[in-house]
Amino acid sequence: MxxxxxxxxxxxxxxxxxxxxxxxxxxxxxxxxxxxxxxxxxxxxxxxxxxxxxxxxxxxxxxxxxxxxxxxxxxxxxxxxxxxxxxxxxxxxxxxxxxxxxxxxxxxxxxxxxxxxxxxxxxxxxxLDGQHDACVVRAAELFYRPQRVTSHEGAVLLADAETIERHEQNRHASPLLGMLGGSAVTELEILDENNPESYFARSDAFDM
Structure with a gap:
């Protein structure tokens, strides 16, 4: 399990x-x-x-x-x-x-x-105990974690608002990152059918 x-x-x-x-x-x-x-x-x-x-x-x-x-x-x-x-x-x-x-x-x-x-x-x-679908578990985060929404390459992406805020703070601390980076959301790993185990391995990080 x-x-x-x-x-x-x-x-x-x-x-x-x-x-x-x-x-x-x-x-x-x-x-x-x-x-x-x-x-x-x-x-x-x-x-x-x-x-x-x-x-x-x-x-x-x-x-x-x-x-x-x-x-x-x-x-x-x-x-x-x-x-x-x-x-x-x-x-x-x-x-x-x-x-x-x-x-x-x-x-x-x-x-x-x-x-x-x-x-x-x-x-x-x-x-959700016993749930094996990482997308279902990730979607459930919307009930208790504020999200940021953006579009990227024709897709709508949701990312944890607190995680994005941390990424943006790191950019402010590093002008080079701020100059080179695009949207902070695009720096996160995107959950799809190819990487569900990655979500379960770090679900408490809220960074997918």
Missing amino acids: KDFWVSSGHHLLDRDEAGRLLVTDSFLKAYFARPELLPPATACPAELRLHHELLMHHPRRPVAKQEIAALEDPDARENWEFMIAFRDHVLAAPSLEAAYLALARGSAENIPPLFMNQLAQVVLRNA
Whole structure:
């Protein structure tokens, strides 16, 4: 069986009898290990304690608003408010699929788009489990990864917007590349019937 989108964290989740995704402590800890929540060396004791307890010991424990309000860094307070709201939402739902559906139906006002996209990715990963057609899997990225569209030699090409942005930044850093290159999209390998294994080998790079 081909694996793909390992970064979605699907391997950290359990499944119920119907195959729906169930949250695990390991899945939650992966979120708490994200760089956005990693306290800097200058973080206040309250932030260090909160992060340590959730990451290392009890990722499901209730977090009172007063705990977050006690954090000295306003950016840290905002990040933790979003993270705890998201965590509480997925824990309250019977499955991740149900959590996503509730958000999609209008309860996502306090959930950053990044979390919505990550939730969409892992739900899609579960739905596509066992899929061997790289074009189908690549097309599914449109549901959670913004795309850039261009035409090249009579064909319409879609490329991951974040990947294209990185390529364009590299061009700005190198005037020679900027002078010689065409569209940044054309620098990426194009997925077709001849190279599906290339996609599966690097699906988390989002560069095809």
